[in-house]
Amino acid sequence: MFYYSLENHKKLVSFEHAVLRGLAPDGSLYFPEKIPILKRQFIQNLSKYDIYTLAMEIITPYIGKEISEESIYSIIHNTLNFPFPLQRIHDNIYVLELFHGPTLAFKDVGAKFMAECLSYFYKKIGKLVTVLVATSGDTGGAVAKGFHKMSGIEVIILYPYKGVSSLQEKQMTSLGKNIYALEIKGDFDDCQNMVKKAFLDKEILEKYRLTSANSINIARWLPQMFYYFLAYRQIKEENKELIFSVPSGNFGNICAGMMSEKMGLPIKYFIASTNINDTIPRFLKTKKYHPTSVKKTISNAMDISNPSNFSRIWYLYKKNMTQLCQKLSSYRFTDEETLAIIEMVWKEHKYMLEPHGAIGYLGLRQYLQNIKSPLAPAVFLETAHPIKFIDSIPLSLRKKISVPEQLKIIFSSNSEKLKTIQIPNDYNIFKNWLIERHK
Numbered sequence: 001m002f003y004y005s006l007e008n009h010k011k012l013v014s015f016e017h018a019v020l021r022g023l024a025p026d027g028s029l030y031f032p033e034k035i036p037i038l039k040r041q042f043i044q045n046l047s048k049y050d051i052y053t054l055a056m057e058i059i060t061p062y063i064g065k066e067i068s069e070e071s072i073y074s075i076i077h078n079t080l081n082f083p084f085p086l087q088r089i090h091d092n093i094y095v096l097e098l099f100h101g102p103t104l105a106f107k108d109v110g111a112k113f114m115a116e117c118l119s120y121f122y123k124k125i126g127k128l129v130t131v132l133v134a135t136s137g138d139t140g141g142a143v144a145k146g147f148h149k150m151s152g153i154e155v156i157i158l159y160p161y162k163g164v165s166s167l168q169e170k171q172m173t174s175l176g177k178n179i180y181a182l183e184i185k186g187d188f189d190d191c192q193n194m195v196k197k198a199f200l201d202k203e204i205l206e207k208y209r210l211t212s213a214n215s216i217n218i219a220r221w222l223p224q225m226f227y228y229f230l231a232y233r234q235i236k237e238e239n240k241e242l243i244f245s246v247p248s249g250n251f252g253n254i255c256a257g258m259m260s261e262k263m264g265l266p267i268k269y270f271i272a273s274t275n276i277n278d279t280i281p282r283f284l285k286t287k288k289y290h291p292t293s294v295k296k297t298i299s300n301a302m303d304i305s306n307p308s309n310f311s312r313i314w315y316l317y318k319k320n321m322t323q324l325c326q327k328l329s330s331y332r333f334t335d336e337e338t339l340a341i342i343e344m345v346w347k348e349h350k351y352m353l354e355p356h357g358a359i360g361y362l363g364l365r366q367y368l369q370n371i372k373s374p375l376a377p378a379v380f381l382e383t384a385h386p387i388k389f390i391d392s393i394p395l396s397l398r399k400k401i402s403v404p405e406q407l408k409i410i411f412s413s414n415s416e417k418l419k420t421i422q423i424p425n426d427y428n429i430f431k432n433w434l435i436e437r438h439k
């Protein structure tokens, strides 16, 4: 499989090249030159395959022969090593729990998959790879964990000052070794802009073999397709078409869902659910793409106003608003609505949501209120464990949250003291730090 940048379809690069580069040299995102179509028979029999075989079938065409089949299998094996249960909440509404990984975030899958791919390529090229990543919360922890102690790879994480939860900060700053955490006096978009700039900076590129671990990297983005297949195979109905509501920030996850649909997975409709950082809901309504400054919310992993992956979605639907709107709606919700629904779902269904999943559920409800047609099975994604956002859960419910095993591990491995480096919101200072540190 070859990849081109969204801005330049003439220059094709390999999977390895796209993974190592992250962002294309012209500053746009890589995209596969074609989308493989899965056999109908495979889709109809999804539940008969084990998850590794299933994942192999989905991802191998995107890698081709660049990684041996045996190694792809082992990468998948190391990545999908926790459960992805689907629970029925009520009626035809299900939640897909994506938070059973080592950092209790759905990003564990993409981060691990990418770390494994990079480590494979490192063995081939033998040169230190530096992963540069901006995070609004969960990416940092998942990447730190997924890449920790992987030989030949160092990770530099930029996160917004006071923009992440204390647990998230701990996950990024406590590991040490090959993991460096920079606290930037700015918001997530500032962090992301610095990362984007660094990737185009010749002086930095001379010194470093840089790659990004944001969802813009194809090795983090593509494995998220697994979730949609894993949900599908758990719903017993025959000949079903699903509706998915995805709590969205950088729009990587939902875009992977849209790729699954293009590959042949029967998905009827997508809902991109956001907090008040609502550039996409506004875009679908007004046809005007106007990112604003980022507003802080309790669903802080989605405090993003200029979502990188939206360019992939826009391209996937041929930059055609009518086509896009036949498959996608997008709604925004406030913190008040988020808190109220967490309480209501606990009261009525004894299910504990956290703010991101709650927004996913709200989006689904809104959509179902708007349509009158018979209900297809509808799934929202719960992208983090409630314990991670305990400070944003209504006080009366906090005691009801179960404490998962992983959390004990995170805290017990916390003997090392927090390592964070503070950097002002100034690209040149950041750049100097990068250039000087290996002198």
Ligand SMILES: *Cc1c(COP(=O)(O)O)cnc(C)c1O
Binding pocket: 105, 106, 107, 137, 138, 139, 215, 247, 248, 249, 250, 251, 252, 253, 254, 301, 302, 356, 383, 384
């Ligand atoms: C990253 C994240 C999201 C948003 O995912 P995108 O792929 O960036 O849209 C939602 N919820 C949580 C908990 C996250 O960490």
